[in-house]
Amino acid sequence: MAVNxxxxxxxxKLLRHGAKERVVKTLSKxxxxxxxxxxxxxxxxxxxxxxxxxYSQRQAAYTLLELPDGILEEILDVLEIEKISVLIxxxxxxxxxxxxxxxxxDRADQVMAxxxxxxxxxxxxxxxxxxxxxxxxxxxxxxxLTDSMTVAQAIEEIRARAEEHEFIFYVYVVSDSGTxxxxxxxxRLITAPPDTRLQDVMAVNPxxxxxxxxxxxxxxxxxxxxxxxxxxxxxxxxxxxxxxxxDVIDVLTEEATExxxxxxxxxxxxxxxxxxxxxxxxxxxxxxxxxxxxxLASTVVGAFEATISQVVILxxxxxxxxxxxxxxxxxxxTVITRGIALGELGYSDGIRTxxxxxxxxxxxxxxxxxxxxxxxxxxxxNPFLGLVLFLSMIVNMSIxxxxxxxxxxxxxxxxxxxxxxxxxxxxxxxxxxxFFAFLGLATVFLQYLV
Amino acid sequence: MAVNxxxxxxxxKLLRHGAKERVVKTLSKxxxxxxxxxxxxxxxxxxxxxxxxxYSQRQAAYTLLELPDGILEEILDVLEIEKISVLIxxxxxxxxxxxxxxxxxDRADQVMAxxxxxxxxxxxxxxxxxxxxxxxxxxxxxxxLTDSMTVAQAIEEIRARAEEHEFIFYVYVVSDSGTxxxxxxxxRLITAPPDTRLQDVMAVNPxxxxxxxxxxxxxxxxxxxxxxxxxxxxxxxxxxxxxxxxDVIDVLTEEATExxxxxxxxxxxxxxxxxxxxxxxxxxxxxxxxxxxxxLASTVVGAFEATISQVVILxxxxxxxxxxxxxxxxxxxTVITRGIALGELGYSDGIRTxxxxxxxxxxxxxxxxxxxxxxxxxxxxNPFLGLVLFLSMIVNMSIxxxxxxxxxxxxxxxxxxxxxxxxxxxxxxxxxxxFFAFLGLATVFLQYLV
Numbered sequence: 001m002a003v004n005x006x007x008x009x010x011x012x013k014l015l016r017h018g019a020k021e022r023v024v025k026t027l028s029k030x031x032x033x034x035x036x037x038x039x040x041x042x043x044x045x046x047x048x049x050x051x052x053x054x055y056s057q058r059q060a061a062y063t064l065l066e067l068p069d070g071i072l073e074e075i076l077d078v079l080e081i082e083k084i085s086v087l088i089x090x091x092x093x094x095x096x097x098x099x100x101x102x103x104x105x106d107r108a109d110q111v112m113a114x115x116x117x118x119x120x121x122x123x124x125x126x127x128x129x130x131x132x133x134x135x136x137x138x139x140x141x142x143x144x145l146t147d148s149m150t151v152a153q154a155i156e157e158i159r160a161r162a163e164e165h166e167f168i169f170y171v172y173v174v175s176d177s178g179t180x181x182x183x184x185x186x187x188r189l190i191t192a193p194p195d196t197r198l199q200d201v202m203a204v205n206p207x208x209x210x211x212x213x214x215x216x217x218x219x220x221x222x223x224x225x226x227x228x229x230x231x232x233x234x235x236x237x238x239x240x241x242x243x244x245x246x247d248v249i250d251v252l253t254e255e256a257t258e259x260x261x262x263x264x265x266x267x268x269x270x271x272x273x274x275x276x277x278x279x280x281x282x283x284x285x286x287x288x289x290x291x292x293x294x295x296l297a298s299t300v301v302g303a304f305e306a307t308i309s310q311v312v313i314l315x316x317x318x319x320x321x322x323x324x325x326x327x328x329x330x331x332x333x334t335v336i337t338r339g340i341a342l343g344e345l346g347y348s349d350g351i352r353t354x355x356x357x358x359x360x361x362x363x364x365x366x367x368x369x370x371x372x373x374x375x376x377x378x379x380x381x382n383p384f385l386g387l388v389l390f391l392s393m394i395v396n397m398s399i400x401x402x403x404x405x406x407x408x409x410x411x412x413x414x415x416x417x418x419x420x421x422x423x424x425x426x427x428x429x430x431x432x433x434x435f436f437a438f439l440g441l442a443t444v445f446l447q448y449l450v
Numbered sequence: 451m452a453v454n455x456x457x458x459x460x461x462x463k464l465l466r467h468g469a470k471e472r473v474v475k476t477l478s479k480x481x482x483x484x485x486x487x488x489x490x491x492x493x494x495x496x497x498x499x500x501x502x503x504x505y506s507q508r509q510a511a512y513t514l515l516e517l518p519d520g521i522l523e524e525i526l527d528v529l530e531i532e533k534i535s536v537l538i539x540x541x542x543x544x545x546x547x548x549x550x551x552x553x554x555x556d557r558a559d560q561v562m563a564x565x566x567x568x569x570x571x572x573x574x575x576x577x578x579x580x581x582x583x584x585x586x587x588x589x590x591x592x593x594x595l596t597d598s599m600t601v602a603q604a605i606e607e608i609r610a611r612a613e614e615h616e617f618i619f620y621v622y623v624v625s626d627s628g629t630x631x632x633x634x635x636x637x638r639l640i641t642a643p644p645d646t647r648l649q650d651v652m653a654v655n656p657x658x659x660x661x662x663x664x665x666x667x668x669x670x671x672x673x674x675x676x677x678x679x680x681x682x683x684x685x686x687x688x689x690x691x692x693x694x695x696x697d698v699i700d701v702l703t704e705e706a707t708e709x710x711x712x713x714x715x716x717x718x719x720x721x722x723x724x725x726x727x728x729x730x731x732x733x734x735x736x737x738x739x740x741x742x743x744x745x746l747a748s749t750v751v752g753a754f755e756a757t758i759s760q761v762v763i764l765x766x767x768x769x770x771x772x773x774x775x776x777x778x779x780x781x782x783x784t785v786i787t788r789g790i791a792l793g794e795l796g797y798s799d800g801i802r803t804x805x806x807x808x809x810x811x812x813x814x815x816x817x818x819x820x821x822x823x824x825x826x827x828x829x830x831x832n833p834f835l836g837l838v839l840f841l842s843m844i845v846n847m848s849i850x851x852x853x854x855x856x857x858x859x860x861x862x863x864x865x866x867x868x869x870x871x872x873x874x875x876x877x878x879x880x881x882x883x884x885f886f887a888f889l890g891l892a893t894v895f896l897q898y899l900v
Contacts, residue, residue: 029655031657031675033674033675066674068792068794155640158637158640158641159640159641168635168637169619169635169636169637169678185618185619186619186636186637186640187608187618187619187636189640190605190608190609190636190639190640191608191609205479207481222699223696223699223700223703224483224516225481225483226696226699227696228619228678228695245678245695245699246673246676246677248699249672249673249676249695249698249699249702250673252699252702252703252706253673253702253706253792256702256703256706257788257792259710260709260710260784260788261784261788263784264777264780264781264784265777265781266781266784266785270785271785271789271794272785272786272789272794272795272803273789273794276806276809276810276813279806279810280810280813280814280817283781283810283814284814284817284818287774287777287778287814287817287818288817288818288821290773290774290777290818291770291774291818291821291822293773294769294770294773294774295770295822295825297769297770297773298766298767298769298770299766301765301766301768301769302763302766305762305763305765305766308758308762308765309759309762312755312758312759312762313752313755314765315751315755315758315764315765315768316748316749316751316752316755317748318751318765318768318769319744319747319748319751319768319772319881319885320741320744320745320747320748322769322772322773323740323743323744323747323772323877323881324737324740324741324744326776326877327714327715327737327740327873327874327877328737330714330873331714331715331716331733334710334711334713334714334716335716335720335721335722336722338707338710338711339721339722339723342518342703342707344518344721344722344723345722353722356726356729359726360726360729360730360733363726363730364730364733364734364737367730367734367737367738368734368737368738368740368741371738371741372741372745375745423777423780424777427773427776427777431769431773435769
């Protein structure tokens with residue numbers, strides 16, 4: 001966005017000529033995310049020269065953090081262990097863990113060996129928590145003060161420690177026993193009388209997540225309560241760290257991608273920039289599974305070979321039944337999956353929701369069925385063909401509503417991801433039942449169709 | 451989440467008995483989003499009683515803002531004009547505009563007539579901006595100070611005005627001529643020497659959006675630069691307002707829903723909680739369009755009626771060709787659409803991306819084609835049937851990669867929404883070309899198939 005073609009060409013030229021001073025001067029205008037933008041357009045050799053310059057300017061770590069995971073992984077693969085260890089020392093513990101997660105085990109161990117003991121311990125603490133847990137996202141660089149402190153003392157503390165704390169907007173208050181008891185926005189420290197105790201200005205009953213909670217819960221709480229940072233606690237409500245809203249935004253984006261991907265049985269790592277070989281490797285097994293479900297529909301059609309052999313034109317209408325059912329089912333699936341993700345399903349219970357979607361399918365099916373049936377009648381000059389298409393459209397669109405709603409609700413009820421494979425499951429249902437209804441009805445009315 | 455069944459039952463009982471005092475006491479423990487949660491489980495009569503109590507506690511406005519749009523619309527429809535005008539006076543101008551947008555024009559005008567002149571003007575200013583623009587999201591309740599002020603003066607100002615400003619984490623700095631020149635985090639006011647001028651502590655070259663920019667740009671900038679609030683300026687870089695991160699989170703969620711919905715030709719307002727009639731009304735026209743595309747595939751099959759009449763079993767394999775192509779195309783479409791939304795496409799240009807997806811489709815098609823062809827050969831005892839299925843699978847999966855990648859990239863290139871209708875367009879392509887390849891090849895090899 002903020003980077004244009006002229007700037008890219010200039011940077012490439014300066015890098016090729018090794019004009020380090022001028023590169024540094026040019027870069028001072030940009031933020032980390034903009035610097036990351038340049039990477040897309042550089043050759044591997046230029047990328048290396050660019051990293052060395054960023055590195056000398058202490059800008060490498062935060063720039064690299066803005067790259068997509070796949071691209072960052074490739075860069076880290078060829079960077080020296082020593083350089084990676086310096087990068088890691090310059091970032092917060094949660095980002096350090098993220099860097100380490102992109103290295104293979106051997107290299108990660110070598111990097112860890114180069115770190116000082118306190119840094120290593122901090123990293124180990126966060127690494128204990130599973131990926132996508134609140135603990136894996138938190139930073140321990142928050143300002144924690146005790147509730148008996150006065151506002152004046154708090155301000156003194158902030159002055160003394162402000163340099164180490166980049167992202168201070170709240171002060172977190174703990175009791176003498178270390179229990180997390182409240183939050184004070186920095187603003188309130190300015191407006192409150194200096195001799196007030198923190199316990200008298202803090203917001204009590206603070207919202208917090210457990211370190212083992214899923215990141216989706218963190219994102220939902222942030223959105224729900226309009227938070228800027230989510231405190232993370234242990235079972236005894238002791239404060240372990242905070243998750244800042246910028247990390248929550250990344251989680252929200254990631255979770256939305258995950259939902260879309262899971263519906264289509266795509267691997268999270270199958271991205272626009274992924275190498276072709278990796279994408280193929282990731283899609284193949286799922287497509288084989290998909291093939292197995294497609295053969296189910298195929299056997300249904302095969303069972304009606306005799307009917308089709310007598311009324312061959314039936315084959316021409318099969319794509320209409322399958323196509324409309326498939327799209328109708330996917331529509332319902334999208335509405336329900338998204339409704340579950342946004343917590344909207346609670347506004348009406350599962351059974352009622354399924355019923356509603358079946359009813360919608362039935363009415364929409366009748367509507368498009370009349371049109372499709374009419375066209376079939378006019379095209380082939382046979383009212384019974386139109387009737388068969390009309391009726392099977394109603395059946396199939398109702399099945400589409402049923403499967404599209406019931407599959408994610410059932411998955412949710414079984415504590416599975418409601419999006420998982422929904423697209424494939426639902427189209428299998430609509431294919432199988434759609435063909436069964438269409439060809440079955442055609443068999444019933446066979447004498448009027450030949 | 452934070453509301454359980456026992457609490458709901460208690461609230462309903464208290465509401466039915468008109469025990470207002472006890473309801474108020476019970477509610478004090480909850481935040482606005484939790485109070486909104488209760489609404490889901492109340493009857494219309496109970497909802498009314500509940501609103502009256504929230505209203506008397508000045509909690510109604512922020513609770514109602516946490517409800518899904520559809521539910522809120524129903525509630526506002528039956529609420530008195532006077533009550534709505536009081537709600538509107540209690541919220542920021544952007545939220546006021548949102549409330550008004552859910553009313554029909556007549557009622558909105560009546561509400562506006564009840565407001566005082568300054569409130570009405572503020573609302574009119576925000577209403578000028580189109581829906582989903584930065585201007586429509588901004589609040590003008592930010593703290594703006596001039597760059598020649600000292601830190602001590604700034605703190606004095608904040609003390610004086612803190613009550614009106616709920617969400618202060620930054621001070622926005624303007625020059626004497628009113629141009630927006632910098633940002634100071636509140637924290638820095640605490641740590642900087644009191645006699646420093648703001649121009650010496652502020653971060654210069656602040657990120658800002660224009661009031662007419664799309665909300666998607668606001669969300670992308672926030673994610674990109676890890677902002678807590680995005681300043682909104684006019685063409686002269688005068689500060690008009692700020693958009694806070696909690697609103698940005700809502701935008702991100704909304705945009706993700708929109709992308710998923712557009713791919714399936716769903717209306718934004720077709721939600722889990724929508725009345726059946728409205729959902730039907732919104733889906734019907736698109737399903738008719740969908741029917742038209744399905745008839746395209748149907749005519750392709752119809753053109754090969756003679757071939758099918760000689761080898762009826764071909765009809766049984768049609769769902770495999772269509773199903774695999776449809777799913778493969780939707781997979782590619784999901785990867786590309788999401789890649790565009792996340793700004794990842796820049797890492798490789800359009801033509802190369804399309805080429806990659808065609809190659810992936812070709813290889814995956816060959817892989818599943820061997821299996822499908824093998825099964826067809828074994829099942830029907832005819833190697834040529836297997837060969838036809840194998841070849842058409844390669845063709846169709848390549849088409850799936852081509853259409854899945856080219857449709858969103860082309861839409862983006864034409865400045866259209868890359869997600870718009872992609873699912874339907876892509877499956878139409880895979881159906882038409884898949885059937886053409888499969889039945890065309892079968893016609894070529896016809897003498898070996900009968």
